[in-house]
Amino acid sequence: MAATLTERRLFILKIVIQEFVETATPVASEMLVRKYGLGFSSATVRNELATLEDLGYLTHLHTSAGRVPTDAGYRFFVENLMERTSLSLAEQRMIRHQFYQVRGELDQWIQLAGAVLARTAQNASLVTPPRAEHLRFKNLELIGIHETMVLAVLVFHGGIVKQQTFSPDTARSAEDLRRSAGRISDHLADLTISQVEDVIAHDAQQLAPLFGDFERGVIDMVIHAMQTFEEQAREQIHSDGLLEMLSQPEFIPSLTRDDAERAVERLRRALEILKSGRGFGQLIPQALASEGVQVIIGGEHSEDEMREYSVVLARYGVGGTVTGVLGVIGPTRMAYPRSISTVRYISSLMSNLLGDLYAGETRPHVEGGQ
Amino acid sequence: MAATLTERRLFILKIVIQEFVETATPVASEMLVRKYGLGFSSATVRNELATLEDLGYLTHLHTSAGRVPTDAGYRFFVENLMERTSLSLAEQRMIRHQFYQVRGELDQWIQLAGAVLARTAQNASLVTPPRAEHLRFKNLELIGIHETMVLAVLVFHGGIVKQQTFSPDTARSAEDLRRSAGRISDHLADLTISQVEDVIAHDAQQLAPLFGDFERGVIDMVIHAMQTFEEQAREQIHSDGLLEMLSQPEFIPSLTRDDAERAVERLRRALEILKSGRGFGQLIPQALASEGVQVIIGGEHSEDEMREYSVVLARYGVGGTVTGVLGVIGPTRMAYPRSISTVRYISSLMSNLLGDLYAGETRPHVEGGQ
DNA sequence: CCTTAGCACTCTCGTACTGTGAGTGCTAAA
DNA sequence: TTTAGCACTCACAGTACGAGAGTGCTAAGG
Known part of the structure; x- marks a missing residue:
C-alpha cells in the first residue's frame, strides 16, 4: 500500500500530467514510452501508473482508458513537480507596452489586466478593482x-x-x-x-x-x-475571457451524444459562475489576506459548482491598504505553470502601477521592471 | 399561384407563428384544430398551410414535420398581424422603481437598462451609452x-x-x-x-x-x-442577458447527437457576436438615424452570422444631440410584441431620464410617466 | 367549388445490436 | 525487477428497425 515515490514515479507522474494538460485526452502507457523514449516497456509504466493510482494521484474513468490526474495529482504537481517559470521577456514587454498605452486610466488598467490574463493563460480571468477597506x-x-x-x-x-x-x-x-x-x-x-x-x-x-x-x-x-x-x-468582480476558456477542449463536445450534452451543461454553468461571481465569492477576501499566488484546485473549492475548476489568484496593490485581487479561472486541467507566472507578473505589474498613485508606500519591484 | 390572403389564412398564419414562438416546435395542423377549436378540419388547415407556404410565409423542414415561419412570415406578422401591446402597468411600475433606486447615476442606468431589457424580453440586450456626436x-x-x-x-x-x-x-x-x-x-x-x-x-x-x-x-x-x-x-456597446438568451430552447440541445452539436456551435457563435459587437456594428448608426422601434429579422441582416437572429432596436435620448441605442437580440423565433413593447418602454424611460439632465430640450413623455 | 375522411408515404427519433480498436491488468517467464 | 503475451473491458460508430407524428393526395360528399 504505502508505496514510495521513487524518482521514476515522480517523473512519470510529471509527464502524465503535462501530457494530459496538453492533449486533454487520457494518457496511455504505450504512448508515454514512445513519445518520451522511456528506457523501459509499457508494461513497466503500467505498473508504475497503477502505483501512482494507489497513491491517489491518478485515476481511470473506466477499465480500458488512459490515466487522468486527480485533484491531488495536480496539487502535488503544483507543489513539487512543476518548474517555476516566468513569462518570456518578449511577452512581458508586450504587456507592459499595452499598459503604457492606457497610462493614467485606472479603469482601463483593470479591463486590460482582465484581457491580458485571459489571453495569456487562455482561460477566463477575474479582477476586482483596487480598493481601500474604507473610502476616504x-x-x-x-x-x-x-x-x-x-x-x-x-x-x-x-x-x-x-x-x-x-x-x-x-x-x-x-x-x-x-x-x-x-x-x-x-x-x-x-x-x-x-x-x-x-x-x-x-x-x-x-x-x-x-x-x-x-x-x-x-x-x-x-x-x-x-x-x-x-x-x-x-x-464588483470584472470577469473576462469567457471565450478563451470556452475554447478549451472541455467545452468542445466530441461527436458522442452525451458528451455534447454535458459540454452544453458545463458551458451554461461556467457562464453562470462567471456572471454571478458566485463560486469565488469567498475566495476574494481569502486572497486579499494572503501573500503570493494562491492556487485552488477542483475539489478543494468549498462550493460544488466549482469542483471542476481551478482558480489561480493573487493579491495586488500597495502596502496593506489599497488592494485588489486578480486571477485566472479554468478547468482543473490547466497549464498551471503558465497561469501562475501570468498571474504573478500581472499582479506585480498592477502593484507597480498603483504604487505610482500612492506616495510613501512600499513599492515592490516587478521582474524585468518598467 | 397568386393565392389571396383570405381572413382565415391570416388568422391561421397568426396562430401558427404565435404557437411556434411559444413552443419552439413545428406546429401541426391537427394540433391547431384541437387547441384553437377551429370550425373546420385538419385537412382544411393543411390546405391553407400549403397555400401560406406557397406565399413564402411558412416552411417545412422535411416532409412530415409541422410548419415553421420563414423570415418573411415573421416580417408579415410584425407588420400586419400582431397586436401592439404595452408592458403591464405593474411591470412598468416595477421598472421605474428600479431606475429610481439608482437615480443620479448615469452609468447605472445603462447597466440597469441592459438587465431589465434582458429579463423582460428573455433575451440578450445591448445598450450604447448616450453620447453627443462631439464631446463639449x-x-x-x-x-x-x-x-x-x-x-x-x-x-x-x-x-x-x-x-x-x-x-x-x-x-x-x-x-x-x-x-x-x-x-x-x-x-x-x-x-x-x-x-x-x-x-x-x-x-x-x-x-x-x-x-x-x-x-x-x-x-x-x-x-x-x-x-x-x-x-x-x-x-462601446454594453451587452447583457447572455444567460437569458441561452435559456431559450434554441440553445438547449435535445437528446439527438447533431442537434446537441449544433446547439454548442450556436452558443459559441452567439457569445462571439455579443462579445465583439460585430454583427450589429452597422445597425447602431442606422438606428441612431431612425425614429421608433426598428426590427431586423434573421436574413434581413447584412451579415451571415446574424441570419439566425433578430434584433429589436430603438434610439433613445434627447432631441437630436445626445442619443444612444438600446435593444434586444435573440433567435428569430422571438416574442416580437413583447420585445418591441419592452424596447419601446425602456427607450422612452431612458429618454425621460436623460431629459432631466438637459435643460431646454424637447422632452418626450413616457407612457405612464414617472 | 369548398370541405373532409381516409390512407399511403416520409422522415425523425429512440433503441438495440454488433464489430472494432484502444488500453489495461494479470500472469508467467526471463 | 522487468517484460512479453494475452484476455478482458469499455467506449464508439454504424446499422437496422419499430413506433409515432404529420403531411399530401385522392376521392367522396355537401
Whole structure:
C-alpha cells in the first residue's frame, strides 16, 4: 500500500500530467514510452501508473482508458513537480507596452489586466478593482448642469472618482455651488464614512451657521453615495475571457451524444459562475489576506459548482491598504505553470502601477521592471 | 399561384407563428384544430398551410414535420398581424422603481437598462451609452494626489465625466493646480475637440503669458483624453442577458447527437457576436438615424452570422444631440410584441431620464410617466 | 367549388445490436 | 525487477428497425 515515490514515479507522474494538460485526452502507457523514449516497456509504466493510482494521484474513468490526474495529482504537481517559470521577456514587454498605452486610466488598467490574463493563460480571468477597506473623502466638486440639476464629482483618496447628479430644491449659481463645495470639502477632507457621520452628528450646532439646508442635503448625498459605492466595490468582480476558456477542449463536445450534452451543461454553468461571481465569492477576501499566488484546485473549492475548476489568484496593490485581487479561472486541467507566472507578473505589474498613485508606500519591484 | 390572403389564412398564419414562438416546435395542423377549436378540419388547415407556404410565409423542414415561419412570415406578422401591446402597468411600475433606486447615476442606468431589457424580453440586450456626436468641454479639475501625481477630472456637457491621472514634470501646490485648472477651464469652456485644437493653434501668442509649459501639457492631455474617449464611446456597446438568451430552447440541445452539436456551435457563435459587437456594428448608426422601434429579422441582416437572429432596436435620448441605442437580440423565433413593447418602454424611460439632465430640450413623455 | 375522411408515404427519433480498436491488468517467464 | 503475451473491458460508430407524428393526395360528399 504505502508505496514510495521513487524518482521514476515522480517523473512519470510529471509527464502524465503535462501530457494530459496538453492533449486533454487520457494518457496511455504505450504512448508515454514512445513519445518520451522511456528506457523501459509499457508494461513497466503500467505498473508504475497503477502505483501512482494507489497513491491517489491518478485515476481511470473506466477499465480500458488512459490515466487522468486527480485533484491531488495536480496539487502535488503544483507543489513539487512543476518548474517555476516566468513569462518570456518578449511577452512581458508586450504587456507592459499595452499598459503604457492606457497610462493614467485606472479603469482601463483593470479591463486590460482582465484581457491580458485571459489571453495569456487562455482561460477566463477575474479582477476586482483596487480598493481601500474604507473610502476616504478627499474632495467634492459641484457643477451646475442646468437650473435644477447639479453634477457632483466626489474624489476619494487613491484617485477614485465617483459622479452623481441630483436636483436641489432651489437653483444656485455656479459661484454658490463652488463655495458650498469648498466648505464641504474642507470639513470632510480625509474622513471615512463613519467619521463623516460622526462629524455631522456631533458638530451639528457648530456647523449650523456654515451649512444650510442645501449643504446638509449634499452631505447626505455624499454619505449615501459613499455607502453604496463601498458596497458595490466589495461585490464588483470584472470577469473576462469567457471565450478563451470556452475554447478549451472541455467545452468542445466530441461527436458522442452525451458528451455534447454535458459540454452544453458545463458551458451554461461556467457562464453562470462567471456572471454571478458566485463560486469565488469567498475566495476574494481569502486572497486579499494572503501573500503570493494562491492556487485552488477542483475539489478543494468549498462550493460544488466549482469542483471542476481551478482558480489561480493573487493579491495586488500597495502596502496593506489599497488592494485588489486578480486571477485566472479554468478547468482543473490547466497549464498551471503558465497561469501562475501570468498571474504573478500581472499582479506585480498592477502593484507597480498603483504604487505610482500612492506616495510613501512600499513599492515592490516587478521582474524585468518598467 | 397568386393565392389571396383570405381572413382565415391570416388568422391561421397568426396562430401558427404565435404557437411556434411559444413552443419552439413545428406546429401541426391537427394540433391547431384541437387547441384553437377551429370550425373546420385538419385537412382544411393543411390546405391553407400549403397555400401560406406557397406565399413564402411558412416552411417545412422535411416532409412530415409541422410548419415553421420563414423570415418573411415573421416580417408579415410584425407588420400586419400582431397586436401592439404595452408592458403591464405593474411591470412598468416595477421598472421605474428600479431606475429610481439608482437615480443620479448615469452609468447605472445603462447597466440597469441592459438587465431589465434582458429579463423582460428573455433575451440578450445591448445598450450604447448616450453620447453627443462631439464631446463639449465644460470643466477641468486638477487634484494633487502626491508630489508627482495629479488627478484630472474632466467634465463634459451632458454630465459626462472622465478621470485621468498624470505626473507633471515639476511638483505643484494645490493652489497652483486650482488656478491652472481654472484658467484652462475658462478658456476651453463649451468647446469641442477641434475647437480646442483651433484655439491652441491660433491663439498661441496671446495664450503664451497665461499658459506655461505645465498648462500646455495639461491641455495636450485633455485633447488626447477627449479623442480617445470619443473613439471609445463610438465603439462601446454594453451587452447583457447572455444567460437569458441561452435559456431559450434554441440553445438547449435535445437528446439527438447533431442537434446537441449544433446547439454548442450556436452558443459559441452567439457569445462571439455579443462579445465583439460585430454583427450589429452597422445597425447602431442606422438606428441612431431612425425614429421608433426598428426590427431586423434573421436574413434581413447584412451579415451571415446574424441570419439566425433578430434584433429589436430603438434610439433613445434627447432631441437630436445626445442619443444612444438600446435593444434586444435573440433567435428569430422571438416574442416580437413583447420585445418591441419592452424596447419601446425602456427607450422612452431612458429618454425621460436623460431629459432631466438637459435643460431646454424637447422632452418626450413616457407612457405612464414617472 | 369548398370541405373532409381516409390512407399511403416520409422522415425523425429512440433503441438495440454488433464489430472494432484502444488500453489495461494479470500472469508467467526471463 | 522487468517484460512479453494475452484476455478482458469499455467506449464508439454504424446499422437496422419499430413506433409515432404529420403531411399530401385522392376521392367522396355537401
